[in-house]
Amino acid sequence: MKTLKLCIALLIITFSVKAQSADKYTAAMQKGMTLVDSASTAEQFTTAANFFERVATAETKQWLPQYYAGYCILHATILGKQDNETKDASYDKAMSYVEKAEALKPANSEVLVLEGYITFMKMSVFSQQRAMTMIPKANALLEKALVIDPENPRAFLVKGQNTFYTPESFGGGKAKAKEILTTAADKYKNQKASGFEPAWGARRCQVLLQQCN
Amino acid sequence: MKKYIYLLIIISSSFSAFAQTRVSGVIKTSNGKTIPGVNITLVNTYDGASTDTSGHFAFTTTETGAHVLHYVTVGFKPDSVAVNLNGKPLNLSLTIKEAVSELNAVTITAGTIETGDAKKGAVLSSIDIATTAGAVADIVAALQTLPGTSQAFSENGLFVRGGSGAETRTYFDGMLVKSPFSSQLPDISSRSRFSPFLFKGTTFSSGGYSAQYGQALSSALILESKDLPEKTSTEFSILTVGFGAAHTERFANSSLTVGGIYYNLHPTYSVFKQNIHWDQAPIDKTGNIQYKWKPTKSSMLKVFSQYSNNDVSLFTDNPDSAGVIHVIDHNKNTYTNITYQDNFNPDWRIQAGASYGNTHESGKLDSNNFRKNDHLLQGRFTLTRYLGQRSLLRAGAEAYQNGALEGWNNQSRSFDDNMQAAFTEGEVFLGDNVVMRLGGRAEHSSYLADWNLAPRTSLAVKTGTHSQVSMAYGIFYQNPDDTYLLQSHQLGYEKATHYLLNYQYLTSGLTFRVEAFYKQYADLTKYDYDGFPKTYAVNNYSNLYNGGDGYAKGIDVFWRDKQSIPGGDYYISYSYLDTKRDFRNYPIQATPPFAAKHTLNIVYKQYIPVIKSELSTAYAFSSGRTYYNPNNPDFLSDRTKAYNNLSMNLSYLTRFFKQFAVVYVSVNNIPGFNNIYGYNYPSNGSTREPVYPAAKRNYLFGLLVTIGDNTFNH
Numbered sequence: 052m053k054t055l056k057l058c059i060a061l062l063i064i065t066f067s068v069k070a071q072s073a074d075k076y077t078a079a080m081q082k083g084m085t086l087v088d089s090a091s092t093a094e095q096f097t098t099a100a101n102f103f104e105r106v107a108t109a110e111t112k113q114w115l116p117q118y119y120a121g122y123c124i125l126h127a128t129i130l131g132k133q134d135n136e137t138k139d140a141s142y143d144k145a146m147s148y149v150e151k152a153e154a155l156k157p158a159n160s161e162v163l164v165l166e167g168y169i170t171f172m173k174m175s176v177f178s179q180q181r182a183m184t185m186i187p188k189a190n191a192l193l194e195k196a197l198v199i200d201p202e203n204p205r206a207f208l209v210k211g212q213n214t215f216y217t218p219e220s221f222g223g224g225k226a227k228a229k230e231i232l233t234t235a236a237d238k239y240k241n242q243k244a245s246g247f248e249p250a251w252g253a254r255r256c257q258v259l260l261q262q263c264n
Numbered sequence: 265m266k267k268y269i270y271l272l273i274i275i276s277s278s279f280s281a282f283a284q285t286r287v288s289g290v291i292k293t294s295n296g297k298t299i300p301g302v303n304i305t306l307v308n309t310y311d312g313a314s315t316d317t318s319g320h321f322a323f324t325t326t327e328t329g330a331h332v333l334h335y336v337t338v339g340f341k342p343d344s345v346a347v348n349l350n351g352k353p354l355n356l357s358l359t360i361k362e363a364v365s366e367l368n369a370v371t372i373t374a375g376t377i378e379t380g381d382a383k384k385g386a387v388l389s390s391i392d393i394a395t396t397a398g399a400v401a402d403i404v405a406a407l408q409t410l411p412g413t414s415q416a417f418s419e420n421g422l423f424v425r426g427g428s429g430a431e432t433r434t435y436f437d438g439m440l441v442k443s444p445f446s447s448q449l450p451d452i453s454s455r456s457r458f459s460p461f462l463f464k465g466t467t468f469s470s471g472g473y474s475a476q477y478g479q480a481l482s483s484a485l486i487l488e489s490k491d492l493p494e495k496t497s498t499e500f501s502i503l504t505v506g507f508g509a510a511h512t513e514r515f516a517n518s519s520l521t522v523g524g525i526y527y528n529l530h531p532t533y534s535v536f537k538q539n540i541h542w543d544q545a546p547i548d549k550t551g552n553i554q555y556k557w558k559p560t561k562s563s564m565l566k567v568f569s570q571y572s573n574n575d576v577s578l579f580t581d582n583p584d585s586a587g588v589i590h591v592i593d594h595n596k597n598t599y600t601n602i603t604y605q606d607n608f609n610p611d612w613r614i615q616a617g618a619s620y621g622n623t624h625e626s627g628k629l630d631s632n633n634f635r636k637n638d639h640l641l642q643g644r645f646t647l648t649r650y651l652g653q654r655s656l657l658r659a660g661a662e663a664y665q666n667g668a669l670e671g672w673n674n675q676s677r678s679f680d681d682n683m684q685a686a687f688t689e690g691e692v693f694l695g696d697n698v699v700m701r702l703g704g705r706a707e708h709s710s711y712l713a714d715w716n717l718a719p720r721t722s723l724a725v726k727t728g729t730h731s732q733v734s735m736a737y738g739i740f741y742q743n744p745d746d747t748y749l750l751q752s753h754q755l756g757y758e759k760a761t762h763y764l765l766n767y768q769y770l771t772s773g774l775t776f777r778v779e780a781f782y783k784q785y786a787d788l789t790k791y792d793y794d795g796f797p798k799t800y801a802v803n804n805y806s807n808l809y810n811g812g813d814g815y816a817k818g819i820d821v822f823w824r825d826k827q828s829i830p831g832g833d834y835y836i837s838y839s840y841l842d843t844k845r846d847f848r849n850y851p852i853q854a855t856p857p858f859a860a861k862h863t864l865n866i867v868y869k870q871y872i873p874v875i876k877s878e879l880s881t882a883y884a885f886s887s888g889r890t891y892y893n894p895n896n897p898d899f900l901s902d903r904t905k906a907y908n909n910l911s912m913n914l915s916y917l918t919r920f921f922k923q924f925a926v927v928y929v930s931v932n933n934i935p936g937f938n939n940i941y942g943y944n945y946p947s948n949g950s951t952r953e954p955v956y957p958a959a960k961r962n963y964l965f966g967l968l969v970t971i972g973d974n975t976f977n978h
Contacts, residue, residue: 094300098314
């Protein structure tokens with residue numbers, strides 16, 4: 052009987068510890084999401100990126116912290132004022148997190164969208180040398196994302212955004228971008244994201260759409 | 265009693281949650297500069313903070329005991345410090361060191377100019393090569409705008425630092441290419457066989473190259489083919505000289521590209537005046553297949569196979585009879601290259617390859633038939649062991665089966681050679697600022713019945729954030745040309761010794777390089793022959809022996825600025841060359857015709873958004889080159905006037921039936937400089953005939969269309 056009691060007690064302790072750690076992860080993600088949602092400057096994105104990096108380093112089995120670490124580094128770099136070399140290295144760092152996310156969650160539309168986004172931004176650092184190879188690479192990743200989830204608004208958003216910043220002579224331009232961004236806006240209306248799954252971009256989509264006119 | 269114990273356990277475990285430690289501090293570089301955005305992490309926990317704009321950070325943690333505090337940010341070396349958390353506030357003062365990035369890392373640059381898209385230190389990208397004005401998408405012509413090269417004028421090849429065209433060898437994914445050019449015609453150079461669009465990177469080494477590359481006295485042209493294409497696509501090109509088409513099919517982990525071109529220069533040559541009396545203007549037919557397979561993330565198999573067929577016929581002056589010689593030339597070449605590489609472990613990399621090339625050249629000089637065949641079969645295996653972050657050890661072995669045949673009417677002669685080579689080298693970083701490469705190469709040739717051993721070494725030392733000094737020394741051996749080996753089996757290796765000293769300043773927008781070199785030649789092939797031998801068809805030489813020698817010394821300067829002009833980019837390269845050599849049938853050491861004392865190239869590219877076009881302009885200057893004048897008792901002491909050329913091309917990017925398209929217009933020698941390459945004399949020296957470029961001015965118009973993608977694979 053005593054042994055049973057001991058077992059139950061131990062079980063309760065172990066369980067509570069486990070629940071505590073799951074709670075800890077959820078709480079951390081909650082905090083991280085608040086940081087991302089309120090971020091608008093390079094510094095704020097860096098703070099959020101650093102936070103997700105810490106969670107990602109401790110939680111090597113969870114894909115979301117890796118994903119958001121990559122997402123926040125990407126935005127901190129886009130908004131930052133570093134020299135080209137540092138920007139290039141930062142995009143590589145963002146990509147390394149997204150690759151970790153991909154390893155944990157293979158064939159995921161959201162992960163591929165982020166890879167396409169980072170690839171395009173990395174191209175822009177040395178566009179003269181990289182446009183020819185990296186624009187097609189970015190687009191191929193987004194096409195792949197759309198094959199997996201044709202309803203993913205972010206795949207359309209990033210595709211439209213890349214088109215927006217690609218010169219007309221290379222197959223880009225505002226007119227073409229508008230078409231894709233309009234589709235993106237429609238898909239945002241119906242998006243269903245649960246928990247901490249990616250849900251960003253609706254506002255950015257509207258901003259870009261206005262610039263298309 | 266037990267109950268209390270459980271209670272105690274539960275209480276104590278929850279109590280620990282209240283034992284907080286505050287950790288705060290500041291992070292600076294060794295010069296006292298504060299760094300914002302550094303990520304501070306208590307390893308294996310979520311706890312940590314970021315530094316603010318003043319480099320300060322603070323956080324509280326419920327962890328206790330011995331822990332490691334890790335701190336990292338882009339551009340700096342990750343570092344850590346041990347901390348003991350016991351509730352007492354910690355105030356830390358930490359230093360962070362700048363990391364070595366790819367751009368400012370010390371690298372061996374003596375003799376080496378990298379081009380390509382992947383490397384940040386690359387001097388030219390593959391697009392630069394394809395769009396250099398005047399080069400009409402010929403890799404070798406584009407490389408002639410780089411320092412260390414001389415204008416090729418009328419001979420095949422890349423002429424580097426006083427070396428003949430034969431002293432530059434081409435390596436395709438590490439495999440030696442025996443015949444990278446089509447036939448040498450009288451006073452006309454031919455294009456390189458490979459399209460620049462096949463390659464993602466080109467390393468052009470004008471001396472001091474690694475022990476991996478053998479059989480080249482002066483220069484190594486290292487071509488690295490592209491990886492898997494992203495998409496399925498089809499491309500067409502229509503040019504004034506012909507047309508081409510290619511289709512790329514992309515599968516999950518592999519791709520197949522099949523393409524072909526047909527060039528016929530007759531229509532262009534009948535419109536634009538030619539200095540050459542063509543009987544049949546060149547007709548080139550080329551077909552190739554590329555297969556790429558990436559079975560795993562770390563491995564890659566590449567197969568490339570190309571067949572090309574060139575036909576041409578022309579009349580060339582015969583100085584001795586005041587008549588003309590009718591030259592007919594057919595050249596068929598097949599080249600296949602299979603390579604496999606695998607980084608099967610982060611510390612190890614294997615590369616294996618096999619290649620086979622075979623050329624059949626046949627033709628007529630008036631009523632005489634001649635033929636020239638050659639072949640090269642090569643196998644290669646390399647093993648690389650990475651040591652730490654950047655150092656490595658490499659070892660490899662190669663086997664060659666090499667031969668040639670030469671025929672004149674009913675007579676013929678041939679040779680076959682089996683060669684084995686082994687090489688090993690280490691690249692060792694001594695700290696962040698010094699890298700040293702030390703290696704050697706041994707070769708044995710059955711035909712020459714001899715060994716050679718070639719030590720090679722380089723050293724690079726960083727002198728500032730963006731600058732470095734590097735130097736190289738090496739011994740280089742090459743078998744004499746096929747023409748000589750066909751006529752004598754008593755020849756030995758030709759030898760060159762290189763000494764290089766290089767300074768480089770490199771940022772992402774600016775490149776400045778200056779390099780001084782000294783090259784010593786020994787054992788060059790000599791022979792007896794009356795007059796000045798032609799480089800085409802078949803010649804008979806007597807008394808062949810390795811008695812030649814010579815030297816080349818000079819300075820190369822390169823300046824590229826990609827940042828000062830919006831949308832524009834220019835580079836200037838200048839080479840000073842002082843060289844004399846005693847080889848072939850030279851009576852004394854003399855400056856050969858292919859070595860100009862001063863060479864200057866200015867290339868300027870500008871993207872013009874209004875017309876959606878890129879304009880590329882190239883100016884080339886070369887001081888007069890020597891020519892053979894039998895009337896002058898001083899051998900090779902006459903010089904032609906200086907050479908000038910200004911070329912332009914305009915690439916207009918557009919859509920053609922909704923597909924990505926480039927309209928291309930290229931004009932060579934716009935001002936119409938009257939260039940003279942040299943003079944041909946009859947043996948009695950009574951008259952002379954100038955050698956002119958094939959045409960005073962060349963024009964090329966073209967349309968390139970890609971369906972399904974925005975890139976060209978062919």
